[in-house]
Amino acid sequence: GAGVSQSPSNKVTEKGKDVELRCDPISGHTALYWYRQSLGQGLEFLIYFQGNSAPDKSGLPSDRFSAERTGGSVSTLTIQRTQQEDSAVYLCASSLFLGQGYEQYFGPGTRLTVT
Amino acid sequence: GIQVEQSPPDLILQEGANSTLRCNFSDSVNNLQWFHQNPWGQLINLFYIPSGTKQNGRLSATTVATERYSLLYSSSSQTTDSGVYFCAVISGTYKYIFGTGTRLKVLA
Numbered sequence: 001g002a003g004v005s006q007s008p009s010n011k012v013t014e015k016g017k018d019v020e021l022r023c024d025p026i027s028g029h030t031a032l033y034w035y036r037q038s039l040g041q042g043l044e045f046l047i048y049f050q051g052n053s054a055p056d057k058s059g060l061p062s063d064r065f066s067a068e069r070t071g072g073s074v075s076t077l078t079i080q081r082t083q084q085e086d087s088a089v090y091l092c093a094s095s096l097f098l099g100q101g102y103e104q105y106f107g108p109g110t111r112l113t114v115t
Numbered sequence: 116g117i118q119v120e121q122s123p124p125d126l127i128l129q130e131g132a133n134s135t136l137r138c139n140f141s142d143s144v145n146n147l148q149w150f151h152q153n154p155w156g157q158l159i160n161l162f163y164i165p166s167g168t169k170q171n172g173r174l175s176a177t178t179v180a181t182e183r184y185s186l187l188y189s190s191s192s193q194t195t196d197s198g199v200y201f202c203a204v205i206s207g208t209y210k211y212i213f214g215t216g217t218r219l220k221v222l223a
Contacts, residue, residue, distance in 0.1 A: 031209070033211070035211075045211060045212070059210065091158065098209050102146075104160075106150075108156065
């Protein structure tokens with residue numbers, strides 16, 4: 001596609017439920033990134049993928065968070081047993097390659113509200 | 116870890132005014148981008164500028180990597196320029212570190 005897409009755009013869930021957030025990167029982009037932006041706050045890095053591999057998972061806030069990427073394309077961020085503090089906008093970005101010389105392009109985000 | 120600070124935190128301008136936003140970073144970087152986050156939350160790339168100067172229409176950016184800062188200039192501001200401006204740098208592995216942002220409001 002022309003840009004990074006994310007789904008759903010909005011998700012309201014009850015505390016304790018599991019949610020899955022999807023990211024479709026720009027076609028041909030090998031690197032993919034997930035960020036979180038809490039209300040009125042800056043952007044917090046969560047995880048990056050090179051192909052299907054996520055070498056560094058230390059940015060994930062807790063073991064309730066997991067992410068995977070398949071076929072070098074679509075990625076899913078899963079939050080188990082959601083808590084109210086998980087409420088935020090989750091942003092996905094992709095770049096042509098991993099590394100310091102490549103621009104990141106962001107999707108529109110998924111707004112998650114945990115009630 | 117690397118620290119990224121932006122100033123001013125908030126800025127209100129009249130339409131037609133010029134502005135300068137600043138991004139300071141605490142360590143050397145090889146990658147710096149400026150983004151505009153519009154009122155709907157979409158982050159839009161403005162510049163990829165690890166060093167030097169670039170211009171795009173009413174916007175220009177300069178990064179002086181040796182002095183660890185970058186500037187974003189805007190001329191003849193329009194109400195559609197309102198939003199939050201972020202700079203972001205890469206540190207360590209491959210994760211972007213975002214600045215705290217400058218919230219800009221342009222009044223008609």
